Amino acid sequence: MLSLDEEARLYTTNAEREKYSLLATLFGIVVRLDYLERAYVRDSVTAAEYSPACTHLLSQYKTMLKLVGDDVPSIEDFMARYRMDHPAALHRLKVGVPATVEHSSEAGPETGKWVAETTQSFITFMDALKLRLRAKDQLHPILQELVTGYARFKGSKDWEGRSKMVGWLITLNGMKASEEITDEQARQLSFDIEHAYAEFFRSLSTKEDAP
Numbered sequence: 001m002l003s004l005d006e007e008a009r010l011y012t013t014n015a016e017r018e019k020y021s022l023l024a025t026l027f028g029i030v031v032r033l034d035y036l037e038r039a040y041v042r043d044s045v046t047a048a049e050y051s052p053a054c055t056h057l058l059s060q061y062k063t064m065l066k067l068v069g070d071d072v073p074s075i076e077d078f079m080a081r082y083r084m085d086h087p088a089a090l091h092r093l094k095v096g097v098p099a100t101v102e103h104s105s106e107a108g109p110e111t112g113k114w115v116a117e118t119t120q121s122f123i124t125f126m127d128a129l130k131l132r133l134r135a136k137d138q139l140h141p142i143l144q145e146l147v148t149g150y151a152r153f154k155g156s157k158d159w160e161g162r163s164k165m166v167g168w169l170i171t172l173n174g175m176k177a178s179e180e181i182t183d184e185q186a187r188q189l190s191f192d193i194e195h196a197y198a199e200f201f202r203s204l205s206t207k208e209d210a211p
Contacts, residue, residue: 054098054100060127128142
């Protein structure tokens with residue numbers, strides 16, 4: 001008989017535990033995105049704060065969809081299954097880009113689509129390192145896409161992050177496809193990319209504040 005004092009378990013195997021852990025993470029992403037969307041509409045966060053945060057959540061969402069696979073045939077099905085009432089998040093997930101891109105003005109591409117794409121590339125690469133991807137054929141294409149998008153911005157040739165990333169491209173280019181970087185190299189690469197990411201937004205903010 002089932003004891004009322006006994007903890008009810010959703011899983012009986014490690015595979016089931018992992019499945020529910022992934023579903024819980026996806027649930028959390030939807031909730032956080034909904035809060036972010038509402039905060040942006042209420043001017044509780046600035047566009048500069050909103051854009052990277054939203055892009056990050058969208059990137060995490062795309063990654064989670066790949067991991068949960070057939071357990072989530074659609075986001076609508078997932079939200080209905082767990083009785084989630086988060087229309088702002090659902091709209092953003094369907095659009096796939098931050099509101100700053102969806103409703104961008106004529107202020108120029110650097111404040112809209114390019115920023116969103118480059119932010120996405122940064123996050124994708126940093127997530128790849130966190131997932132312990134180490135082989136050249138795993139990292140080089142992502143880093144190459146990141147550097148290509150990064151180089152479109154005026155003044156980027158003078159940013160410290162560009163030379164660091166190009167240096168890593170050269171390092172990876174000299175490796176065999178299956179060859180992997182060491183844990184020490186991965187740590188330094190992560191450090192350099194995170195600093196380039198921070199510099200990227202500092203530079204854009206400075207440009208926006210200039211008279």
